[in-house]
Amino acid sequence: MAVTLAIDCMGGDHGPSVTVPAALEFLTQDASARVILVGLEESIKPHLKGAAAYGERLVIRHASEVVGMDEAVASAMRNKKDSSMRVVADLVKDGTADAAISAGNTGALMAISRFVLKTLPGIDRPAIATILPNPKGKTYMLDLGANVDCEPEHLLQFGIMGAMLVSALEHKDNPSVGLLNIGEEDIKGNEVVKRAGELLRESGLNFYGNVEGNDIYKGTTDVVVCDGFVGNVALKTSEGLAQMIIGGLREEFKRSLLSKLAALVAMPVLNAFKRRFDHRRYNGASLLGLRGIVLKSHGSADVLAFRCALERAAEAARNKLPERIAAHIASHHMAQGTSV
Amino acid sequence: MAVTLAIDCMGGDHGPSVTVPAALEFLTQDASARVILVGLEESIKPHLKGAAAYGERLVIRHASEVVGMDEAVASAMRNKKDSSMRVVADLVKDGTADAAISAGNTGALMAISRFVLKTLPGIDRPAIATILPNPKGKTYMLDLGANVDCEPEHLLQFGIMGAMLVSALEHKDNPSVGLLNIGEEDIKGNEVVKRAGELLRESGLNFYGNVEGNDIYKGTTDVVVCDGFVGNVALKTSEGLAQMIIGGLREEFKRSLLSKLAALVAMPVLNAFKRRFDHRRYNGASLLGLRGIVLKSHGSADVLAFRCALERAAEAARNKLPERIAAHIASHHMAQGTSV
Numbered sequence: 001m002a003v004t005l006a007i008d009c010m011g012g013d014h015g016p017s018v019t020v021p022a023a024l025e026f027l028t029q030d031a032s033a034r035v036i037l038v039g040l041e042e043s044i045k046p047h048l049k050g051a052a053a054y055g056e057r058l059v060i061r062h063a064s065e066v067v068g069m070d071e072a073v074a075s076a077m078r079n080k081k082d083s084s085m086r087v088v089a090d091l092v093k094d095g096t097a098d099a100a101i102s103a104g105n106t107g108a109l110m111a112i113s114r115f116v117l118k119t120l121p122g123i124d125r126p127a128i129a130t131i132l133p134n135p136k137g138k139t140y141m142l143d144l145g146a147n148v149d150c151e152p153e154h155l156l157q158f159g160i161m162g163a164m165l166v167s168a169l170e171h172k173d174n175p176s177v178g179l180l181n182i183g184e185e186d187i188k189g190n191e192v193v194k195r196a197g198e199l200l201r202e203s204g205l206n207f208y209g210n211v212e213g214n215d216i217y218k219g220t221t222d223v224v225v226c227d228g229f230v231g232n233v234a235l236k237t238s239e240g241l242a243q244m245i246i247g248g249l250r251e252e253f254k255r256s257l258l259s260k261l262a263a264l265v266a267m268p269v270l271n272a273f274k275r276r277f278d279h280r281r282y283n284g285a286s287l288l289g290l291r292g293i294v295l296k297s298h299g300s301a302d303v304l305a306f307r308c309a310l311e312r313a314a315e316a317a318r319n320k321l322p323e324r325i326a327a328h329i330a331s332h333h334m335a336q337g338t339s340v
Numbered sequence: 341m342a343v344t345l346a347i348d349c350m351g352g353d354h355g356p357s358v359t360v361p362a363a364l365e366f367l368t369q370d371a372s373a374r375v376i377l378v379g380l381e382e383s384i385k386p387h388l389k390g391a392a393a394y395g396e397r398l399v400i401r402h403a404s405e406v407v408g409m410d411e412a413v414a415s416a417m418r419n420k421k422d423s424s425m426r427v428v429a430d431l432v433k434d435g436t437a438d439a440a441i442s443a444g445n446t447g448a449l450m451a452i453s454r455f456v457l458k459t460l461p462g463i464d465r466p467a468i469a470t471i472l473p474n475p476k477g478k479t480y481m482l483d484l485g486a487n488v489d490c491e492p493e494h495l496l497q498f499g500i501m502g503a504m505l506v507s508a509l510e511h512k513d514n515p516s517v518g519l520l521n522i523g524e525e526d527i528k529g530n531e532v533v534k535r536a537g538e539l540l541r542e543s544g545l546n547f548y549g550n551v552e553g554n555d556i557y558k559g560t561t562d563v564v565v566c567d568g569f570v571g572n573v574a575l576k577t578s579e580g581l582a583q584m585i586i587g588g589l590r591e592e593f594k595r596s597l598l599s600k601l602a603a604l605v606a607m608p609v610l611n612a613f614k615r616r617f618d619h620r621r622y623n624g625a626s627l628l629g630l631r632g633i634v635l636k637s638h639g640s641a642d643v644l645a646f647r648c649a650l651e652r653a654a655e656a657a658r659n660k661l662p663e664r665i666a667a668h669i670a671s672h673h674m675a676q677g678t679s680v
Contacts (some may be wrong), residue, residue: 133584135584135587135588145523149530149531180573182485182488182568182569182573182576183485189488189569190488190489190569193569212572213572213574213575213577213578213579213580214576214583216581217577217580217581217583218580228522229529229530229533229570230569230570233520233552233553233566233570233574234553234573234577235553236552236553236554237553237554237556237557237574237577237578238578239553239554240553240555240558241556241557241581241582242585243554243557244474244557245582247475248475248613248617249613252609252612252613258608259609262605262608262609265601265602265606266602266605266609268598268602269592269593269599269602269606270592272592272595273588273592276592277584277585277588
């Protein structure tokens, strides 16, 4: 199915030097895809070597402004109506593109996307879902920081959105959903989580029940639901631990001539391990609950990582992710006898 | 300084086969320490080989009941007044012992300790503090699950208790305290955390400000403060990720004859790495805010790990941890012009 991606070429730590080559690789791979490269034309053009081959499948849309990685959300929203980030959202809104992708400032991307696209009926707040590795495949976790004070109803909506995301991207019919909670016998979580568990149990989703932090990396469920504060802490803690472990291993292998020799021998194994959990292949966090598809790439993404986010966006568009979410929310409300 | 530890020999996955040998090793190491081995005498005795050498430094106190690892807290509290867990708390309460250590059920240990020892003046809720590795040393994090719905004042008290714990165990005069928060520019945490930040800033502690999940493993601050829900998720997520990484490495090294050979060569390096982050050396979570010292060992602790918890308990007793906390809380209230 033909699909058109609107790519914010200016976002991320590397800007067009990463986003444009990734877009070209993506076009080579996906013969029925089209891209609209959005940003400062003079910054994009130097990276377009070989782009003529794609003909009309590649279009440049000049946008005169750029949202800074640390720019305040309010300033990005109010003062930069021709930013590349704003334009990709506008292109989804007016139907020119099927999905928007940006590696820019998360807060600004969420605020702009929400302002331009609006939320789906029955969704109170959009959420951010990320993908984490587990030994069996992938765990989808949301929310990742968009919502810090959540009501039980929000966690229910996250569950529905997460399940629809997995069904769209992984082609699983009835993905399992876990509610992130704590494990002590007689402490079964805070009041919000307890009530959210009841709502999820009655939701018609394939609700597994409570899961704990370690279940994220065991792959106990396809989806893990939590509020944005907890999700952000879990994600950042994981990043910190992974960095410490990898840094520690690297140091040990560099300690002496003998250990450097061991590193040489072990290199193919260590590389195989690295490939297996390569975080670049998990790049592309979904902004869910909007009337349109928006993906956030990691700011530090390289060409491979950014291309993975583009592939994910195309997959979400082909599988009509927002429509799936809207339909599930509507049928949920129908079953509950409430109106959206 | 002479110190007496009351050891619950029955708790944990391995019971006396781990706790008793660990106690003997501890006595060998620490010439001015005494231990009271509490539990079923007939279960303890078979593990006492060589114990005669310690003379009066080793005492057995028979306790006729055992709290099960999955036993409900209410049942452990009400029906088992002669459990080894209850008796170690009683021994601290009546001044016979300077600290209690158990590898049993965390919920029951907290409930019994709180019931027997009571909280210190000015402490609303006891908390559980654990130790995590960082490249420079140790990060102390609390709360770990005792308190799921926290007020800002509780987080302030956790900050004070954590700082006193580090001063007692690490001999640091003015340990730095960070408040676990999330990193997005325009979302500075939920309401409770925002207010807790204000209280910590005015507290006279060496307050660093907000930290993020990755700072735990960077060692940005000596103490990381969070509510029990978030702390438990961060800890369990870390356990899950570490297991996945280690399991993945192991699998890759076992994949082929060549990779097995590589493993052989890399073994000394991998072992050095393992020693460096050996979680057993971080064993011994402190139950803080009580009128007495109670340490919780991991249930799966082996002899080395349990001995580390005993060493930590002795250190806390020698450095008068509860008195330090009480004094700091009192001076804080004096500075604020409030009564305890």
